[in-house]
Amino acid sequence: MVQMICRELVLRKNYLPKAQxxxxxxxxxxxxxxxxxxxxxxxxxxxxxxxxxxxxxxxxxxxxxxxxxxxxxxxxxxxxxxxxxxxxxxxxxxxxxxxxxxxxxxxxxxxxxxxxxxxxxxxxxxxxxxxxxxxxxxxxxxxxxxxxxxxxxxxxxxxxxxxxxxxxxxxxxxxxxxxxxxxxxxxxxxxxxxxxxxxxxxxxxxxxxxxxxxxxxxxxxKGVPYLGLGPGAHSFDGKHRGHNISNNAVYMRMLQKNKLPFQIETLDKHEQINEYLLTSLRTIWGIDTAYLTEQFGWDLRKERQNILADMLGQDLIQVSSQAVILTNKGKLLADYLAAKLFI
CATH class of the missing domain: 3.20.20.70 (Aldolase class I)
Structure with a gap:
């Protein structure tokens, strides 16, 4: 298995952006x-x-x-x-x-x-x-x-x-x-x-x-690209998400033939926004509303004005000039609240 993981690593060494x-x-x-x-x-x-x-x-x-x-x-x-x-x-x-x-x-x-x-x-x-x-x-x-x-x-x-x-x-x-x-x-x-x-x-x-x-x-x-190696591992290059086959035997058999056991899922703009909302809302840094506007041309404050006002009124979030952050009360409902903001 270790040899196959190393083989996969060599085959996928160009997966991540070169700049970083x-x-x-x-x-x-x-x-x-x-x-x-x-x-x-x-x-x-x-x-x-x-x-x-x-x-x-x-x-x-x-x-x-x-x-x-x-x-x-x-x-x-x-x-x-x-x-x-x-x-x-x-x-x-x-x-x-x-x-x-x-x-x-x-x-x-x-x-x-x-x-x-x-x-x-x-x-x-x-x-x-x-x-x-x-x-x-x-x-x-x-x-x-x-x-x-x-x-x-x-x-x-x-x-x-x-x-x-x-x-x-x-x-x-x-x-x-x-x-x-x-x-x-x-x-x-x-x-x-x-x-x-x-x-x-x-x-x-x-x-x-x-x-x-x-x-x-x-x-x-924070949505930084990453490469996952081994059976069942997930990866993200910034626009495409994917995962390796979970079956160990099939994983090794494919790599022995120099074939990648990787299945790709291309994320459209809405899916990328939803992914960012889900992960960032869980953190102390919260949702960077300026990032959403600059990266995707989507204004969270405008598009979800009523929903944000309702969450704010229930003491589930804090809203600053830069971010939307969960309160302790909101942390109990993190995934639910993110889904309310989804496109």
């Missing part, structure tokens, strides 16, 4: 930490050989139980400077429910080892919305997180997808998901707790201290 050098690399969207460090290094070297790289950030998503001192040192030495560690919870009962292979103790050990290895930035992932009689588990998870003082925190609501183990359990009545109100309460606890601990919420699900934002993900939310 590569500034960020992100190993993720799965569990890349299960790979030996040498194989991660092989892909990383291939990137640097085939692209003009002026790297400001290189992130690796990792499971706590994959992080040995030897592996961490090897990853650091090859140039990876940021770790995103999938903690999810510090409660062993919850981790077993999520079918995670690590324990709470291993999570604490992984963070300690990563710090000793000298990574520039450490982010941890948490999941809220675990069904429980009260919010005590979530509050303890947040207290433990704050005591560790990571540079960055990503927190996502537990979602039940059809066809997954949880989806099947729910369908059979073996599992009852938390109510929308319960999840909303946990989100509000998240905002209040991290704000008191001086974490800035710069995107709906992402928080940082001392401006330790994820540069890679921030570029994605």
């Amino acid at each position: 050098p590569i500034q960020t690399v992100y190993f993720g969207g799965g569990t890349p930490s299960i790979l030996p460090a040498a194989q991660i290094g092989e892909i990383y070297a291939c990137i640097r050989e085939n692209f003009d790289c002026q790297l400001l950030e290189t992130t690796l998503e990792a499971n706590p139980d994959d992080l040995t001192p030897e592996k961490l040192n090897a990853l650091r030495d090859m140039g990876i400077d940021r770790l995103s560690i999938g903690i999810q919870s510090f409660n062993d009962q919850v981790l077993r429910f999520y079918n995670r292979s690590h324990t709470a103790v291993e999570s604490l050990q992984a963070i300690d080892k990563a710090r000793k290895a000298g990574f520039r930035s450490i982010s941890i992932d948490l999941i809220y919305g675990f069904p429980h009689a009260d919010h005590s588990i979530w509050q303890k998870d947040l207290a433990q997180t704050i005591s560790l003082a990571p540079d960055h925190i990503s927190s996502y609501c537990l979602t039940i997808e059809p066809g997954t183990a949880l989806g099947v359990w729910e369908k059979k009545g073996k599992f009852n998901a938390a109510s929308d109100d319960f999840q909303a309460e946990q989100f509000e606890i998240l905002l209040q707790t991290l704000d008191k601990a001086d974490y800035l919420q710069y995107e709906i699900s992402n928080f940082a201290r001392h401006q330790a934002f994820s540069l890679h993900n921030s570029n994605y939310w």
Whole structure:
């Protein structure tokens, strides 16, 4: 698989606009930490050989139980400077429910080892919305997180997808998901707790201290082109979006024949505007109304005047001379509000 990813990389080295050098690399969207460090290094070297790289950030998503001192040192030495560690919870009962292979103790050990290895930035992932009689588990998870003082925190609501183990359990009545109100309460606890601990919420699900934002993900939310490699990976060149075939065997078979396993979707102007509205509204920077006018000739303030006035009256948004930004109340309805503004 690593050889095929490198082959895809070579075949697609002209995908991104030439004017802008590569500034960020992100190993993720799965569990890349299960790979030996040498194989991660092989892909990383291939990137640097085939692209003009002026790297400001290189992130690796990792499971706590994959992080040995030897592996961490090897990853650091090859140039990876940021770790995103999938903690999810510090409660062993919850981790077993999520079918995670690590324990709470291993999570604490992984963070300690990563710090000793000298990574520039450490982010941890948490999941809220675990069904429980009260919010005590979530509050303890947040207290433990704050005591560790990571540079960055990503927190996502537990979602039940059809066809997954949880989806099947729910369908059979073996599992009852938390109510929308319960999840909303946990989100509000998240905002209040991290704000008191001086974490800035710069995107709906992402928080940082001392401006330790994820540069890679921030570029994605701002509509900067990106190239995704591997089965199921998505890419965007500014006008065209596409994705690789998810089937591993078909992916490798096509690349062995030097054929790209990539399916292209051309976005028209309306789709590009909607995409920008959806992603930018989730961020602290909000919707740049001047950008919409300059880039697409579309005046949000004029075209959606009544809708914006209604949102403003309900305290869902703030409107300045330059941007439309969600309030804390509006953040609970981010995707819904974006859809209200769509063309």
